[in-house]
Amino acid sequence: MKYARLVILSFVFPFLNAKASEASAEAYSLKSPNGEHTVEISVGPMNRTGCRIFHKETLVLECSHLGFLLNNGTTFPWGTDTKPTAGTKHEVVVPTGKPREVRGSWKPVNGERDAIPDNYNECVVAYKGLMKIVFRAYDEGIAFCYEFETRPDETIRLREETTTFQFPGDYACWPVYSAQGVYGKSTIAKVKKECERPLLVQFPDEKSVAIGEARLVDFARMRFQPVPSKDQKRPALRAQLAGSVEIKGTGRPYRSPWRFVMAADRPGRLLERDYLLQNLNDPCKIQDTSWIKPGKVIRETSLTTAGGKACVDFAVDRGLQFIEYDAGWYGPESDTNSDATTVTLDPARNPDSAALDLQEVIRYAESKGIGVIVYVNQKALTRQLDVILPLYQQWGVKGIKFGFVHVGSQQWTTWLHEAIAKCAAYRLMVDVHDEYRGTGWERTWPNLMTVEGIRGNEEMPSAEHNIITASVRMLCGCGDYTVCWYDARVQTSRSHQLALPIVMFSPWTFLYWYDRPSMYKGEPELDLWKELPTVWDDIKVLFDDIPHIIGVARRSGNVWYVGVLHNGDKREIEISPAMVVGPEDATKSFDVRLYRDESDEPKDKRVRIRNLRLKGDESVRIPLRSNGGAVLVVKPL
Incomplete structure (x- = not known):
C-alpha cells in the first residue's frame, strides 16, 4: 500500500467514500467485504480522531476521542510531540491506494466450526513519530487497535484510554460487573463503572451490538465506565483500563489489544460469529498440535488413590477423557509454603497424608487411555512455574488448571499469557479459572483449552442467568461452566442441565462437578453426555429471545x-x-x-x-x- 504525508484536513483516502462530518473535519468510510459493516473515520483539529460504525446503513455506534492520556497529561494522538502546542497543524500519514484486502480461512485446533472465515479490509491512519490507528472492516464487525512507534531509549506511559462508545439511543443492555457476577437487564445510561466485556446492547428492532476486547496479551484489561452527560438520549461508555500501561521501547512497533464492535439483526447471529475475536489474534504458534486433546472431565475431590481410580473407571464407562485433581493435593492452596512439586495433602481436606499416590493414579489412567489434570493455585504458579512444568511432563500430567489467577493489570496479564505459552513448550494443556475471560488467544496458543470467567454450576445460577450467559458471556469464547447433575442445589430441570454442554462451548467440558461416580444409577439420558463431542464443525442459533x-x-x-x-x-x-x-x-x-x-x-x-x-x-x-x-x-x- 502506498502512503503520502499530508497536513491534517488536506488529505483524502481516494479508495474511500468521503463525506463531510462537521465543519472542521472530514469522514472517510471503509466497508467490509460483504458490505454489511461500514466504519467512517474522522480526523479533526489537533488530530482528534473518531469513527462512526454502521450496520446495513444504520448507525449503531460512534467511537470518539480515540487515543490515550499519558502520565504527563498529554493526550495521545492529539499532538505529535510530548508537549504539543495548541493550534499547531500536525502531520498525518494516510494510505493513497486500495485498502489492504484479506480473503481466506483457517482451521482451529479446537473450535465451534471446522473452518473459520477471515475476510476483512484494512486501512491505517498514522500520526508522525507517534502511533497508528489500524481499522479493519470484517464481515462480522469493525475492529481497531493502536500501534505505537517505539525507540530503544524511551518508555511510553499510558494513564488512561480515552476511547468513547456512544450509542444512538438509551437502549437495553446486559451488564455484569465481575467476570463471574450476576447478569441483569439495564439501559446504557444506567451502566456503572467496571462493566465487564463483552457488553451486548439490543436496539428496539432487535438489532444487536456487542462491544469488547480481543488479543489482550500484555496490556491492561479494558472494561467500560459511564461518561457523565446531560444527553441521556445518546448515552456513552468509555474504556476503563485496569491500571496504567508501560510500553518499553524496543525499536519495533507495539500493538494494543483490539477494540471490536459486532452488529447483527438478532443476538443469535452474533453468537454464530464469535470467531471474530480469534481472527483478531495471531495464527497458531504451536507447530505440532497432535498432543492437544479436547474432551470431557470429572473432578476428583477425595484426594485418594482409590477415588482417582474410581474416577478413571467412571470416565472409561461414561465416555469421558480426563480426570482432574482439584485443590489440596499439594497442600493448602492459599498457603505460600505449599509445595506444588510434592504430593502433600491439605489436612483440612484429607487428614490421611498417605491417602494419595498420584503417580499410581497417573499410571492407571494412562493404561485406560485417560488423562490426568492437576490444579495449581496462583500462589504456587508464580513461585514454581519454571520448576513444575518439566516435572509434570515427566510425571505424565496432561494439563494444569490455573486457580485464582490475578487478572486486569498489565503485569499479571503479561505473566498469565507467558505462562500459557510456557506450558505449551512442555506439552501441557491449560484451563484458567476464576475472573479471567478469553479474548481469542486460544487461536495463537490452542493448548488453552478453556477458561472460567463465567457464573456456572459452582454458583448454581438460575435458568434466566444461564440464557443471558449463553447470549452474552459466550461471545468471548469458551467458558468452563462446570455442569452438575445430581446436586440438589441445581435450580433448573434435568433436561436444562442435559442441554448445557451443547449450549456452553468448552473444548474441556467439566461434567458432574459436585457429583461422584457412586451417584450414577444408570440413567439412560446420560448416554447423551457419553456420546457428546466437545468440539464442533458448525453452529446455528435457532432461538435467541433473551432472557426467555x-x-x-x-x-x-x-x-x-x-x-x-x-x-x-x-x-x-x-x-x-x-x-x-x-x-x-x-x-x-x-x-x-x-x-x-x-x-x-x-x-x-x-x-x-x-x-x-x-x-x-x-x-x-x-x-x-x-x-x-x-x-x-x-x-x-
Missing part, C-alpha cells in the same frame, strides 16, 4: 445436537430437521432423538426420551416446563 429462551444447534460430522434452555412459564416450541440442517434437506428423512422433561412438576427429575423418524419439513412439538430445556439429536438417514 436460547436454542443452539451444533454439528459434529453429519450429526446435529440441539440444546434448548428455557426460562419462565411453560411453553411449547416446534423444531423440524430442516430448521436445523437447512431448508435444502426438507424432503430427506432423519432420525431424531428427543430428550425433554417428563412433566411440569418442579420436583420431577425424570427425562423422557423419544426416537422419531421425520421428514425434513416435519416438526416435532416440544413442551418446555418452567426453568426447563430440551435436547434433540438429528441424524440424516
Whole structure:
C-alpha cells in the first residue's frame, strides 16, 4: 500500500467514500467485504480522531476521542510531540491506494466450526513519530487497535484510554460487573463503572451490538465506565483500563489489544460469529498440535488413590477423557509454603497424608487411555512455574488448571499469557479459572483449552442467568461452566442441565462437578453426555429471545445436537430437521432423538426420551416446563 504525508484536513483516502462530518473535519468510510459493516473515520483539529460504525446503513455506534492520556497529561494522538502546542497543524500519514484486502480461512485446533472465515479490509491512519490507528472492516464487525512507534531509549506511559462508545439511543443492555457476577437487564445510561466485556446492547428492532476486547496479551484489561452527560438520549461508555500501561521501547512497533464492535439483526447471529475475536489474534504458534486433546472431565475431590481410580473407571464407562485433581493435593492452596512439586495433602481436606499416590493414579489412567489434570493455585504458579512444568511432563500430567489467577493489570496479564505459552513448550494443556475471560488467544496458543470467567454450576445460577450467559458471556469464547447433575442445589430441570454442554462451548467440558461416580444409577439420558463431542464443525442459533429462551444447534460430522434452555412459564416450541440442517434437506428423512422433561412438576427429575423418524419439513412439538430445556439429536438417514 502506498502512503503520502499530508497536513491534517488536506488529505483524502481516494479508495474511500468521503463525506463531510462537521465543519472542521472530514469522514472517510471503509466497508467490509460483504458490505454489511461500514466504519467512517474522522480526523479533526489537533488530530482528534473518531469513527462512526454502521450496520446495513444504520448507525449503531460512534467511537470518539480515540487515543490515550499519558502520565504527563498529554493526550495521545492529539499532538505529535510530548508537549504539543495548541493550534499547531500536525502531520498525518494516510494510505493513497486500495485498502489492504484479506480473503481466506483457517482451521482451529479446537473450535465451534471446522473452518473459520477471515475476510476483512484494512486501512491505517498514522500520526508522525507517534502511533497508528489500524481499522479493519470484517464481515462480522469493525475492529481497531493502536500501534505505537517505539525507540530503544524511551518508555511510553499510558494513564488512561480515552476511547468513547456512544450509542444512538438509551437502549437495553446486559451488564455484569465481575467476570463471574450476576447478569441483569439495564439501559446504557444506567451502566456503572467496571462493566465487564463483552457488553451486548439490543436496539428496539432487535438489532444487536456487542462491544469488547480481543488479543489482550500484555496490556491492561479494558472494561467500560459511564461518561457523565446531560444527553441521556445518546448515552456513552468509555474504556476503563485496569491500571496504567508501560510500553518499553524496543525499536519495533507495539500493538494494543483490539477494540471490536459486532452488529447483527438478532443476538443469535452474533453468537454464530464469535470467531471474530480469534481472527483478531495471531495464527497458531504451536507447530505440532497432535498432543492437544479436547474432551470431557470429572473432578476428583477425595484426594485418594482409590477415588482417582474410581474416577478413571467412571470416565472409561461414561465416555469421558480426563480426570482432574482439584485443590489440596499439594497442600493448602492459599498457603505460600505449599509445595506444588510434592504430593502433600491439605489436612483440612484429607487428614490421611498417605491417602494419595498420584503417580499410581497417573499410571492407571494412562493404561485406560485417560488423562490426568492437576490444579495449581496462583500462589504456587508464580513461585514454581519454571520448576513444575518439566516435572509434570515427566510425571505424565496432561494439563494444569490455573486457580485464582490475578487478572486486569498489565503485569499479571503479561505473566498469565507467558505462562500459557510456557506450558505449551512442555506439552501441557491449560484451563484458567476464576475472573479471567478469553479474548481469542486460544487461536495463537490452542493448548488453552478453556477458561472460567463465567457464573456456572459452582454458583448454581438460575435458568434466566444461564440464557443471558449463553447470549452474552459466550461471545468471548469458551467458558468452563462446570455442569452438575445430581446436586440438589441445581435450580433448573434435568433436561436444562442435559442441554448445557451443547449450549456452553468448552473444548474441556467439566461434567458432574459436585457429583461422584457412586451417584450414577444408570440413567439412560446420560448416554447423551457419553456420546457428546466437545468440539464442533458448525453452529446455528435457532432461538435467541433473551432472557426467555436460547436454542443452539451444533454439528459434529453429519450429526446435529440441539440444546434448548428455557426460562419462565411453560411453553411449547416446534423444531423440524430442516430448521436445523437447512431448508435444502426438507424432503430427506432423519432420525431424531428427543430428550425433554417428563412433566411440569418442579420436583420431577425424570427425562423422557423419544426416537422419531421425520421428514425434513416435519416438526416435532416440544413442551418446555418452567426453568426447563430440551435436547434433540438429528441424524440424516
